Amino acid sequence: MRQKWIAVVGSSRKGGNTELLTDYIISGLNEKGIDVEKYILDSEKISSCNGCEYCISTGICRINDNVSSIIDKMKVVDGYIFSSPSYNYNMTAQIKALLDRTFCLNDYEDGCKSRLTEDKRAIILGVCKGKTKESMGYTVEGMVKSLSDLEVKIVDVIEYYNTKDIPVEENKKIKKSIMEKIRCNGEL
Numbered sequence: 001m002r003q004k005w006i007a008v009v010g011s012s013r014k015g016g017n018t019e020l021l022t023d024y025i026i027s028g029l030n031e032k033g034i035d036v037e038k039y040i041l042d043s044e045k046i047s048s049c050n051g052c053e054y055c056i057s058t059g060i061c062r063i064n065d066n067v068s069s070i071i072d073k074m075k076v077v078d079g080y081i082f083s084s085p086s087y088n089y090n091m092t093a094q095i096k097a098l099l100d101r102t103f104c105l106n107d108y109e110d111g112c113k114s115r116l117t118e119d120k121r122a123i124i125l126g127v128c129k130g131k132t133k134e135s136m137g138y139t140v141e142g143m144v145k146s147l148s149d150l151e152v153k154i155v156d157v158i159e160y161y162n163t164k165d166i167p168v169e170e171n172k173k174i175k176k177s178i179m180e181k182i183r184c185n186g187e188l
Contacts (some may be wrong), residue, residue, distance in 0.1 A: 003035070004034070004035050004077045005080060006039060006077050006080055007038040007083070008098065009022050009040045009041060010095030011084065011092065012094070013042075013085075014042070016085075017163045017168040018083050018085045019083075021125055021158070022038070022081060024178040026081070028179040028181070029188065031179065036081070041092075041095065041098060046067050046094055047065045049097070058104075061101055071098075074105065074120075079122055080120070080121075081123045081125065082122060083124075086126060086127065086129070086135065086136050086139040089139070091139045096142070105150050114150045116151065118151070120153065121153045122152045122154050123154075124144055124147070124156070126158075128159070128162075131162045133159070136161070153187070155187040155188060156182075
């Protein structure tokens with residue numbers, strides 16, 4: 001049976017650097033026989049977590065919006081791509097709101113464990129206008145930590161810097177490089 005993944009793009013710039021890089025990752029996964037459904041968070045209705053804690057006992061977020069359907073998908077697919085540009089040294093508000101809402105995927109009945117099934121995997125993508133890792137700030141780290149706490153295995157982290165001087169669409173080598181990286185990843 002073919003694996004199914006979802007890609008969550010946290011950029012409000014449709015067709016921009018983050019979405020293009022995410023599409024390259026999707027193409028690499030497709031070559032490996034993995035189907036990917038893509039969500040662009042800017043086009044989704046997103047409500048923030050209000051800290052009501054309803055989900056602690058139920059495992060269900062009581063907020064019903066488009067993020068709810070993404071969380072439902074997270075329960076049944078095999079893996080995820082989470083991608084975000086760096087805005088002021090952190091992930092975008094859209095990705096942050098989604099990850100805050102994944103709090104419902106934690107089970108606090110006997111300590112703290114994930115309500116997700118085992119063997120979920122993820123690829124994390126961070127994109128930055130700045131030229132150095134320091135410019136990325138906590139963008140990647142925040143996504144990795146949130147998913148790792150849900151016992152999701154991070155199988156790859158891809159970082160792309162300097163979009164100011166080298167936008168993705170002008171980088172003739174990056175698509176091939178990312179697709180080769182995905183092709184050679186034995187954990188997918």
